[in-house]
Amino acid sequence: MKTAVCVTAAFLLAAGAAAASFGQTAEQILAKVDANESYQSIRYSGRLEITIGGETRYKTMDALAQGSTKAFAEFTNPEDRGTRYLKRDKNLWIYFPKEQDTVKISGHLLKEGMMGSDVSYEDALESSDFTQKYSADRKPDDTVGDRPCFVVELTAKVPTAAYDRRVLWIDRERFVTLKQEMYAKSGRLLKTSATLEMQRVGERWFPSREEFVSKLRADTKTVFSMTNVQLDVPVTDQQFSMAALTK
Amino acid sequence: MKAFAILLAALVSAAAASGQETTAAAAPAGAEHAPWTLDGSLLVQPLAGYAGGGSWSTSNLSYGSASTLGVTLRAGSGRARAEASVEGTVLTGSSAATASAVAASPYGRADELLVPATGAGSAGQDAALAARIRTLYARLDLDGASFTAGRQVVNYSRGSLWSPTDIFTELDLAGISPVRRGTDALRLTVPLGVTAGLDAVAAPTLTPGDGRYSLRANALVGDVDAAVVAGRDGSLRGWLFGADFKTDLEVGLTGEAIYDLPDSGVAGWVRAAAGVDWSTGDFVLAAEYYYNGGGASADLLFPGTHNLYGSVTWSPSELLQLTLEVIADVRGAAGTSTLTARVSAAQNADVTAFLQAGNGSAGYGIGYGVGSASWTAQAGVGLEVKF
Numbered sequence: 064m065k066t067a068v069c070v071t072a073a074f075l076l077a078a079g080a081a082a083a084s085f086g087q088t089a090e091q092i093l094a095k096v097d098a099n100e101s102y103q104s105i106r107y108s109g110r111l112e113i114t115i116g117g118e119t120r121y122k123t124m125d126a127l128a129q130g131s132t133k134a135f136a137e138f139t140n141p142e143d144r145g146t147r148y149l150k151r152d153k154n155l156w157i158y159f160p161k162e163q164d165t166v167k168i169s170g171h172l173l174k175e176g177m178m179g180s181d182v183s184y185e186d187a188l189e190s191s192d193f194t195q196k197y198s199a200d201r202k203p204d205d206t207v208g209d210r211p212c213f214v215v216e217l218t219a220k221v222p223t224a225a226y227d228r229r230v231l232w233i234d235r236e237r238f239v240t241l242k243q244e245m246y247a248k249s250g251r252l253l254k255t256s257a258t259l260e261m262q263r264v265g266e267r268w269f270p271s272r273e274e275f276v277s278k279l280r281a282d283t284k285t286v287f288s289m290t291n292v293q294l295d296v297p298v299t300d301q302q303f304s305m306a307a308l309t310k
Numbered sequence: 311m312k313a314f315a316i317l318l319a320a321l322v323s324a325a326a327a328s329g330q331e332t333t334a335a336a337a338p339a340g341a342e343h344a345p346w347t348l349d350g351s352l353l354v355q356p357l358a359g360y361a362g363g364g365s366w367s368t369s370n371l372s373y374g375s376a377s378t379l380g381v382t383l384r385a386g387s388g389r390a391r392a393e394a395s396v397e398g399t400v401l402t403g404s405s406a407a408t409a410s411a412v413a414a415s416p417y418g419r420a421d422e423l424l425v426p427a428t429g430a431g432s433a434g435q436d437a438a439l440a441a442r443i444r445t446l447y448a449r450l451d452l453d454g455a456s457f458t459a460g461r462q463v464v465n466y467s468r469g470s471l472w473s474p475t476d477i478f479t480e481l482d483l484a485g486i487s488p489v490r491r492g493t494d495a496l497r498l499t500v501p502l503g504v505t506a507g508l509d510a511v512a513a514p515t516l517t518p519g520d521g522r523y524s525l526r527a528n529a530l531v532g533d534v535d536a537a538v539v540a541g542r543d544g545s546l547r548g549w550l551f552g553a554d555f556k557t558d559l560e561v562g563l564t565g566e567a568i569y570d571l572p573d574s575g576v577a578g579w580v581r582a583a584a585g586v587d588w589s590t591g592d593f594v595l596a597a598e599y600y601y602n603g604g605g606a607s608a609d610l611l612f613p614g615t616h617n618l619y620g621s622v623t624w625s626p627s628e629l630l631q632l633t634l635e636v637i638a639d640v641r642g643a644a645g646t647s648t649l650t651a652r653v654s655a656a657q658n659a660d661v662t663a664f665l666q667a668g669n670g671s672a673g674y675g676i677g678y679g680v681g682s683a684s685w686t687a688q689a690g691v692g693l694e695v696k697f
Contacts, residue, residue, distance in 0.1 A: 113628065115627060115628050115629055116627070116629075118629060118654075119657075120629075120654065120657055121657065140658075141349055141658050141696045141697055142657075142658045142696050144347065144349055145384075151504070151505065154505075154530065154533070161463075162463060162465055162489075162490050163462070163463040163464065163465040163490070164465050164467065165465075167535045167556050167557075169558040169561070169562030169587060170558040170560065170562075171558065171560060171561060171562065171587075171588055171589045172562070172589055172594070175589065176628065179628035179629075179654075180628075280627070280628075283628065300504055301454055301501075301504065303504065304454070304501060304503075304504035304505065305501065305504065305505050305506075305507060305528075305530075306454050306455075306456070306499065306501040306504075306507065309499075310449075310451060310456060
């Protein structure tokens with residue numbers, strides 16, 4: 064668990080996606096965010112910068128995802144080179160090359176930080192389609208930096224939701240989630256995320272650099288960056304198979 | 311190994327040709343891989359130990375160190391790939407003596423080089439050089455199926471410590487944690503869908519009848535990763551039939567069982583392990599039970615019938631991990647306890663400190679299972695840098 068992490072844009076985008084639009088309901092805004100960030104597939108190179116008490120560790124990866132249900136990532140930094148993740152629906156496996164070991168991640172470990180980061184396995188596995196697990200309410204508009212935002216509050220309506228409540232700040236023009244707060248049932252703030260950079264890919268805006276902060280740990284943060292983003296690349300189901308994981 | 315080396319060269323040549331026809335979309339992984347990578351690690355591990363059975367004596371104290379350089383080269387293009395991993399170790403003091411003891415024990419392998427500085431196995435030996443080829447194989451991917459030839463790690467384990475169905479694994483006991491050695495084998499894997507497959511492995515010896523052969527089928531059934539295996543162990547003159555699984559019901563659950571059926575007509579025996587793991591906050595807990603119905607002939611490291619394992623891992627920070635492990639042979643009154651602290655000291659550099667105490671020969675660890683002292687204690691530090 065303490066070794067590296069990666070996951071796909073789908074994973075991390077899922078952890079930070081949602082939206083709103085003036086005069087529109089929260090559901091309509093979320094639908095626009097989903098439409099903006101929807102893709103058949105995505106391929107990218109990623110970099111995790113994990114900072115703990117002034118110490119920073121980085122991890123790099125190549126990743127491929129299809130929708131929000133399938134993802135494959137392989138770490139490329141020296142410490143974790145060859146470590147791979149495979150996500151299929153709610154199942155997640157890790158492959159460690161030195162021992163040729165394939166491990167299915169147990170459910171109780173899903174709240175652990177992936178590869179020592181502030182992003183949990185649960186964050187990574189959750190579908191970006193919030194409407195299935197949360198009810199949405201529009202809150203007064205706000206700004207993040209100089210960007211006007213819609214604010215949408217999500218409340219869990221099923222016990223399998225990763226968080227009891229989430230608040231999203233969504234760029235009114237680009238429909239990208241600029242900021243997010245995630246809360247426990249007790250009301251305690253568990254985690255925050257913020258979009259540090261956006262990138263235009265074709266007709267869409269993508270959060271290409273995001274910061275995640277776990278409020279359960281002191282003085283930690285994880286910055287995730289994506290480069291070489293390609294959308295709607297051709298993929299096959301075999302690329303998300305156990306054979307690909309252990310090849 | 312010479313035959314494997316020739317095969318490896320041939321397959322890499324084939325890779326270069328087939329790779330020209332392979333498109334990114336056909337590549338099984340998400341990444342575009344470099345044609346080759348070279349990485350490795352340097353591990354320096356000094357330690358001190360005490361082994362004795364009676365009153366305290368400074369003559370029972372020992373010191374040693376092991377400095378290991380490991381290098382792994384991976385090359386490939388398109389459908390074919392190859393890997394070569396070699397390790398060289400400079401051993402001093404008790405570490406050299408332990409390496410000699412391991413080499414002379416059933417865990418020793420003739421193809422691993424150990425050069426004592428003062429004569430093989432002599433008392434007072436204080437230095438040695440060890441070298442081995444951990445992996446050397448070539449792999450050919452054929453539309454999902456893959457064929458691998460050469461020295462490779464074949465890992466079927468599910469459990470935290472015991473894996474009766476992990477029938478090809480041979481362990482290196484010289485370090486803080488056991489490391490899997492490579493097995494000289496031919497392996498064919500054929501996917502059956504995206505989460506299931508067949509795995510045929512042949513690990514022949516110079517006398518093919520003494521080799522080990524198996525066929526394994528694995529699948530994700532619901533939320534259960536499960537497999538069944540049947541095999542032939544020529545060295546033990548018997549057949550093997552086993553099954554294993556991993557799933558979770560709030561807690562993680564693993565199970566493995568294998569039945570050894572000798573040709574001689576005598577009754578076979580069962581070895582089985584069941585484990586559970588659970589986490590709360592910064593703690594991860596694991597426990598496992600191992601039943602060895604075959605005694606020492608089935609498992610030299612854990613000859614006892616009933617064995618227990620427990621571990622608690624605490625991660626107060628992502629840069630620090632503390633683990634306490636206890637292994638016990640319930641009826642044999644043998645056991646090992648190990649406290650390990652692992653610190654991420656810098657990017658790609660870890661420091662591991664350990665304190666280990668044991669009685670009898672139950673347990674993994676440096677030299678456990680090959681020594682004769684009734685009880686031992688060891689402490690050491692390891693610095694590992696990866697590049």
